[in-house]
Amino acid sequence: MPIPYTKPAPPNDDKRWKIVATRMRRMGDRPEALIEALHAAQEAFGFLDSEALRFVGDTLGVPHSRVFGVATFYSFFTLKPQGDHTCVVCTGTACYINGAGEILGQFKERFGIRPKETTADNKISLLTARCIGACSLAPAVVVDGEMQGKARVDELMAALEAM
């Protein structure tokens, strides 16, 4: 017997849910909108919490297990809140042979964080990317959405410490 479908209301009156709901509606609230919807939710909230996953799944008629499966399969999605600033270090081949490892090492040494971790004061989150396609400017990092090529480890650390 088919279960009657009712579109869920947003978890609370935060306006950002509207953005997410609109993105899903534009794709007809169909199950294939799942990845787009997760992108929208992460753009709006910075990460995906269980409330967001449930809302997206219920709207699109996708079981929660599958929503969780998709959200954890793709490395772009994060289920943990991020710090005030994020730094993505590219670990593509060109960046790797040009010193991406040293940058990651400095993060460990100066901030005590490894990839996918956030400093205790919640200031800086460190992420890695498989390749951001800026190979000609290796090593490349992305700080708060701005790409920086030919990153110099000492300058980068100083800039982050000043944040």
Next chain:
Amino acid sequence: MSDNTAAATPTKHRTITIGAGLDRARATARVCEAASCISGRSSDITAHLAELTADASDITIKRVGCLGLCAAGPLVEIAETGQLFEHVSPDAVAPIVAALKEVAPGATRQPQGPFFEKQVRVATENFGLVDPESLEDYLAQGGYRALQKVLSEMTSAEVRDQISASGLRGRGGAGYPTGLKWTTVAKAAGDRKYVICNADEGDPGAFMDRSVLESDPYRVLEGMAIAAFAVHANEGYIYCRAEYPLAVARLRTAIRLAQRAGYLGDKIMDTSLSFNVEIRLGAGAFVCGEETALIASVEGRRGTPRPRPPFPATEGLWGKPTLINNVESLASVPTIIREGAEKYAAIGIGKSKGTKVFALAGRVVNTGLVEVPMGMTLREIIFDIGGGIIDGRPFKAVQTGGPSGGCIPAEHLDTPVTYESLIELGSFMGSGGMIIMDDTSCMVDVARYFQDFCREESCGKCTPCRVGTTQMYMLLDQITKGQATEDDLAQLERLAGIVQRMSLCGLGQGAPNPIFSTLRYFRDEYMAHIVDKVCPAGVCTIEQPAEVVA
């Protein structure tokens, strides 16, 4: 009144004048606004130049796509003379303004050196010439003439024959004949068919597709529309990595403007062809470059591959016949149709026709994007175009084909680059990344790096890949730490053979390639780690056992 001024653009400067006819001004500065140069604040350069030349009506400042020589960015080129300004600072553009004012009427372009002169441009022919978001610019360069020719003069069979005759092969890496793929989809039974553009450029060290999408997005849309006509499809998707925000933004603009002008959507150019394109964002999964995994991802599921056959050409998206082509393949299509298949097939050697775009990166002087005829030797690409190794250090190896490819040593530098020759050398054409390595790279460490990549990107569906890549990584890790024996090496080789033969998709099947190729050419480095407990390149940290200390 032009479409592009009305469009919302991702960059904040919209005042740049673009003549309806190209470059009719006496002097034109072309400012590269592809991702690399933008990270050097090239959009500020455009703004400053426009400000400083606002009173000179005969000077045009123009934003263009990738100029190619990313190593020297941000780049500004004077169109009339070919003069190139490198490492331009947004706060010091006065020399460019002076040079613009000195351009004599009727000046001719001077040769710009081997980096530019040795290239043959097909997929990248508009790079550095057009404003990536301007439909007018694209039209002025002969854009949409191929689609017009297809719709007014050709049957879909004739289009497919042209593509077959051109000898074009899949530029995503595998080199499957494009014409054959189109024919299979066209002949497959089905009421609905789809065209998917694979822009999930996951190979680390490759950025050809990003550059094409950022510099000439209309070309990809035109290629897709021609493909749709040839295979009788009405819907298309571009599956693009989320890591390329600029490419996605420019594509969105291009789709909207092309739709408005009737080059996309219902009744394209007032014919019966209807073709709509949507963008689907990837989310950071390398395996989604594999076509069945890509389809799963477009359908909103986990990107895991499935066994083939049935191939997507007969059972693809939503179970319907689906044509999946790489960005660069589709970008080559308009030129092939416009100029004729024979002209394209005349470039290249043997079974590898036409041109190939390569991304040069690593320890090479001229890092950047180049397009060369197939059959050019590695030496010409790396030393003549690439300018050789940084600081004059010795060349050690070039890595092609990404995580499924291999490392080619100096003794094979004179090999002409074709799909077949690279496979013979134990590597792979791949999507076109070339990472050049010098004596500061340890080849065992490189093999370990790629295995780390594969183990993390393995989707986990099949056991040989999920478990095998991790085991191979652990063995390589032990070797780099000087903790392995020769038995471990034998075990690694045996395991690599198993993973290669038993894995479900290309990710697992190709994962052992970096190991095989480094073992083939650099076995002595493995032995140095295992027997002598030293890393010849000085990259790996090997802890010496205490009793060795004298």
